[in-house]
Every structure is written in structure tokens, then in C-alpha cells.
Amino acid sequence: MGVSTSTVLRINGVRKTFANNVALAETSLELTAGSFTSLVGPSGCGKSTLFNVISGLLRPDTGSVVLGDRDITNSTGHVGYMLQKDLLVPWRTVLGNITLAAALTRKVTAQDRREAEENARRYGLGEFLHHYPGALSGGMRQRVALMRTLATNQSLLLLDEPFGALDSQTRLDMQQWLLQIWADLKKTVIFVTHDVDEAIFLSDRVVVMSPRPGRVVADIVVDLPRPRTLETLTDPAFVDFKREVLRLLHRSST
Amino acid sequence: MTAGEGNELSRQRRWRRVGALVLWSVTSLVVFIAAWQAVIAIFHPAPYVIPTPHDTYFAVTQNWSSIWPLAVGTFRETLYGFAAGAALGFFLAVAMYKVRIFRSLSYPFIIASQAIPIIAIAPILVLVIGFNIYPTIIIVAWIVFFPVTINTLDGFLNLDADLLNLTRVLGARRWRRFWFVELPGAVTPLFSGLKIGAAYAVTGAIIGEQADSSGSSLFQYQFAANNSSRTDLVYGLTIVMMAIGLLWFVLIVGLDHLATPWKHRPTSRRWRDRGKTASTPSLQNE
Numbered sequence: 001m002g003v004s005t006s007t008v009l010r011i012n013g014v015r016k017t018f019a020n021n022v023a024l025a026e027t028s029l030e031l032t033a034g035s036f037t038s039l040v041g042p043s044g045c046g047k048s049t050l051f052n053v054i055s056g057l058l059r060p061d062t063g064s065v066v067l068g069d070r071d072i073t074n075s076t077g078h079v080g081y082m083l084q085k086d087l088l089v090p091w092r093t094v095l096g097n098i099t100l101a102a103a104l105t106r107k108v109t110a111q112d113r114r115e116a117e118e119n120a121r122r123y124g125l126g127e128f129l130h131h132y133p134g135a136l137s138g139g140m141r142q143r144v145a146l147m148r149t150l151a152t153n154q155s156l157l158l159l160d161e162p163f164g165a166l167d168s169q170t171r172l173d174m175q176q177w178l179l180q181i182w183a184d185l186k187k188t189v190i191f192v193t194h195d196v197d198e199a200i201f202l203s204d205r206v207v208v209m210s211p212r213p214g215r216v217v218a219d220i221v222v223d224l225p226r227p228r229t230l231e232t233l234t235d236p237a238f239v240d241f242k243r244e245v246l247r248l249l250h251r252s253s254t
Numbered sequence: 255m256t257a258g259e260g261n262e263l264s265r266q267r268r269w270r271r272v273g274a275l276v277l278w279s280v281t282s283l284v285v286f287i288a289a290w291q292a293v294i295a296i297f298h299p300a301p302y303v304i305p306t307p308h309d310t311y312f313a314v315t316q317n318w319s320s321i322w323p324l325a326v327g328t329f330r331e332t333l334y335g336f337a338a339g340a341a342l343g344f345f346l347a348v349a350m351y352k353v354r355i356f357r358s359l360s361y362p363f364i365i366a367s368q369a370i371p372i373i374a375i376a377p378i379l380v381l382v383i384g385f386n387i388y389p390t391i392i393i394v395a396w397i398v399f400f401p402v403t404i405n406t407l408d409g410f411l412n413l414d415a416d417l418l419n420l421t422r423v424l425g426a427r428r429w430r431r432f433w434f435v436e437l438p439g440a441v442t443p444l445f446s447g448l449k450i451g452a453a454y455a456v457t458g459a460i461i462g463e464q465a466d467s468s469g470s471s472l473f474q475y476q477f478a479a480n481n482s483s484r485t486d487l488v489y490g491l492t493i494v495m496m497a498i499g500l501l502w503f504v505l506i507v508g509l510d511h512l513a514t515p516w517k518h519r520p521t522s523r524r525w526r527d528r529g530k531t532a533s534t535p536s537l538q539n540e
Contacts, residue, residue, distance in 0.1 A: 077425025135520035
């Protein structure tokens with residue numbers, strides 16, 4: 001790591017207050033292109049507030065968000081965004097949901113459909129292209145939601161507890177699946193989770209946050225080798241990281 | 255499970271459901287007629303108070319050539335009135351959803367419109383507009399628009415806020431969002447409103463026919479039958495009117511079914527979804 005690595009997202013002193021309640025104390029973060037960063041912390045630590053500021057849904061009290069060399073503070077349509085709720089629309093098929101962003105901004109082209117179909121096939125949704133979301137399992141629905149996020153062709157993806165509602169077995173499959181996509185497509189990812197194992201397993205960097213007011217208390221570089229596999233989860237180095245993060249989380253919540 | 259099996263399974267399940275529905279409908283009809291018959295057997299009412307099901311049936315069939323064109327007329331009134339009321343109700347809901355000031359301004363008037371006893375103003379409508387089909391169409395539309403507006407507006411206002419936020423993050427354009435997210439999201443309450451409207455449409459048409467005393471209509475025919483103490487025919491005509499209302503209800507339920515395939519099918523069968531992609535018909539994963 002050094003100053004030479006290209007910074008893709010710069011969060012400069014962002015702060016947000018709701019009715020005299022500081023949801024997010026002044027926070028600055030810089031992300032390098034193609035990195036995978038997790039935010040961990042208890043409820044109320046300002047993770048979702050920070051996401052809503054980056055995505056442009058919330059206007060910060062102070063500070064700015066710069067993507068590449070463009071100031072995107074308070075403007076939407078520049079990042080991919082995904083929540084724990086998959087928010088698939090039940091009346092569109094899997095392909096229809098993946099191309100939803102295109103349909104909402106302009107006419108869906110044959111090219112959009114072809115790309116959506118290729119990605120869906122490559123990442124395990126080939127059997128379900130014409131299924132309605134109602135016919136899919138929770139894991140499959142989250143895959144479709146991520147495909148929809150990817151189809152926006154944004155370089156930065158904000159994933160807010162995307163696997164939070166899945167059982168642990170499915171969750172592990174999804175984590176490996178996500179890492180494969182991330183490696184293939186070279187996206188920059190910010191990932192919010194409550195799950196310390198998940199954060200360390202996925203990330204280059206784990207940012208620990210604490211509540212009242214929401215703020216960053218630690219920023220840990222996770223230099224475990226990639227590709228990461230099931231063995232990584234029991235690696236002594238992994239356990240060391242986990243001990244460190246748990247200690248920081250506990251200290252900050254008491 | 256492959257996609258094909260899922261389709262087959264759901265098709266079977268669907269037919270079983272339709273079968274059950276028909277079976278229960280027939281059963282309830284049989285129970286109704288049996289109860290009617292039982293009332294007569296127990297209380298022996300005079301035939302001009304409660305005729306037998308048998309007499310009622312023949313009163314209708316023997317006068318069918320007179321009844322049929324009048325029933326078609328009543329159906330036509332409900333058709334025009336329902337179409338006008340549904341369209342008015344829908345566009346009002348859209349305008350009230352999209353323009354907050356319009357919502358606040360129009361809400362009291364919309365509620366007040368239903369507080370007016372329509373029977374009382376029907377003769378006035380006929381006086382103003384004339385002895386033709388239009389007062390009846392207006393009355394039907396007046397009754398139908400209300401549940402459509404109220405339900406559809408509720409549907410719009412209860413759309414998932416996270417979903418609407420997501421459309422903003424995706425950079426959605428206003429009318430594209432309406433067409434692809436907001437409208438399909440409100441289609442179920444829209445149809446609830448249409449179903450209520452369908453059930454009431456015939457009542458509105460009969461009120462109109464009552465006010466237009468010069469016309470030849472189902473109501474005026476029933477009125478004449480009542481005056482000549484043909485109670486069996488009065489009962490039979492009531493059932494005919496009810497049948498028109500039921501027909502409307504079934505039509506709307508069918509339309510709802512066609513408009514919301516995602517509720518009862520695992521996959522889409524629209525040509526646009528299936529045709530344009532270069533996918534192989536094989537359902538296996540390569």
C-alpha cells in the first residue's frame with residue numbers, strides 16, 4: 001500500500017445529524033480501485049447512513065463524496081446499491097429484474113438483454129432466466145439482486161448486509177460466489193455486515209465502527225492470501241484477525 | 255428440480271384449484287335452492303309472496319325472448335358505465351398520487367360524492383340529460399369510480415419505500431418508474447377496486463332504469479310484473495340482474511388473472527421474454 005495506488009472513492013469529512021442525534025460523526029475514508037472493504041459495527045453505528053450518503057439518497061450536513069474525479073455528493077445514479085431485502089419486482093422475470101435499471105432510464109436494448117443473459121448463465125442463474133422471483137429461493141433471489149446491481153455497470157458497489165437473511169450454509173456459498181465475481185469483474189466493493197467472519201473472509205480491509213455517535217474506531221488491513229477458501233476460515237492468521245476485530249467491537253460498545 | 259417440472263406441477267395444481275372452485279360454486283347453488291325449497295315446504299307461504307324455484311325458473315324461460323334483449327341492454331349500460339368509472343377512478347388515483355396538492359383538495363369531494371343518495375338525484379339527472387342511456391351510464395360510473403380510486407391510491411401510497419429509493423439510486427426517470435415499478439406494484443389493489451365496482455355496477459344500472467320511467471328496461475319490465483302480481487317473474491328477473499353482476503365479477507377476476515401471471519406461474523410465457531434472447535430451449539446448465 002502506498003500513495004501510488006489509485007483512489008477511486010474519497011469520503012471527505014462527511015457528517016450527518018437527525019434531529020440533534022448525530023447519526024454519523026465526521027468521517028473520512030479513501031478506497032482504492034478494485035478493493036474490497038467491509039464496515040462492521042453494531043446497529044446505530046451509522047453504516048447505513050454512510051451508505052445513503054454515498055449513494056446520494058441523503059444529503060450530508062458537511063463534507064463531500066468524490067468518485068473518481070467527480071463530486072457525487074447528494075446526487076444519485078453513480079453507484080450500484082444492494083440491500084438485505086432483495087427488492088426484486090415480482091412482476092418481472094429474472095432477466096427482467098436484471099435489466100430493470102436499463103428499463104428505468106432508457107429503452108432496454110438487445111445488447112442489455114444479451115449481457116444480462118450471459119452474466120446470469122455464467123454465475124449460476126442459467127436455469128432461471130424466465131422465472132419470476134416468487135419461484136426462487138432466498139439465495140437465488142440475492143444472486144439476481146446482485147446481477148441487477150452489476151448490470152448498472154457502476155465501478156463502485158455498495159452492498160448493505162446482502163446475505164444477512166440467508167442461512168449459514170447458503171451464506172458461505174454466496175460469499176465464495178461473490179468473491180469469484182469480484183475477482184472476475186474488478187469492482188470496488190463496500191460491504192456492510194454484522195458478521196465478523198464474513199467481513200474478514202471477504203475483505204482487503206475491515207473498518208470497525210461504533211455507535212452514539214456513529215464513527216470509525218479502527219481500520220484493519222486483512223492481508224490473508226487469495227483466493228480464499230474454506231480453509232481460510234480456520235487459518236491461525238484468520239483467527240488472529242477475528243480476535244482483534246471482536247476486541248475492538250466490544251471495547252467500542254461498552 | 256428443473257424448471258420444466260415446476261411448470262408441470264403448477265399447472266396441475268392450478269387445474270385442481272379451478273376444479274375445486276367450480277365444485278364449491280355448484281354446491282353452494284344447490285344448497286341455496288334446497289333452502290329455498292325448504293322454506294316453502296315448512297312455512298307454506300302464498301305463491302305471490304314466495305314462489306317455488308320451479309315456478310321462478312319457468313317464469314324466466316317462458317319470457318326469455320322478452321328478457322334477453324332487456325338483459326343485453328342492462329349489460330350494455332354496465333359496460334359503458336363501468337368502463338367510464340374505472341378509467342375515471344384510475345386516472346384520479348394517478349393524479350392524486352402524483353400531485354399532492356390535488357390529493358388534499360380532491361379527497362373531501364370524492365368522499366362527499368358517495369354521501370349523496372344516488373337514488374335521490376337519479377330523477378334530476380334524467381331531467382337534465384334526458385330520457386336516454388346517459389344518466390344510467392353516469393350513475394354506474396359514479397358508483398364504480400370510488401372503490402377504484404380509493405384502492406388504487408392506497409396501493410400507490412403503500413409501495414415499498416426501499417424499492418422506490420432503489421429506483422432513485424438506479425437513476426430512474428419519473429414516468430419510466432411509474433410504468434415499470436409503481437403501476438405494476440399497485441395492480442392488485444387496482445383490481446380489488448374493480449371487483450367491488452363490478453359487484454355494484456348492476457345496482458347503479460337498475461337505479462338508472464328506475465329513473466328513466468319511459469324506457470323499456472329490465473327494471474321497468476320487473477315493475478310491470480310486480481304490478482300484475484307475477485311474483486315468480488319478479489324473483490326470476492332479480493336473479494337475472496344478479497347474474498349480470500356475477501358475470502362482471504367473473505370477468506374482472508379473469509382479467510386480474512391474465513394481468514398478474516407472476517402470482518400463479520413460476521415462469522413467464524410472454525414472447526418478449528422468451529423470444530428475443532438467443533437462449534437455447536434446453537433448461538440444463540452448461
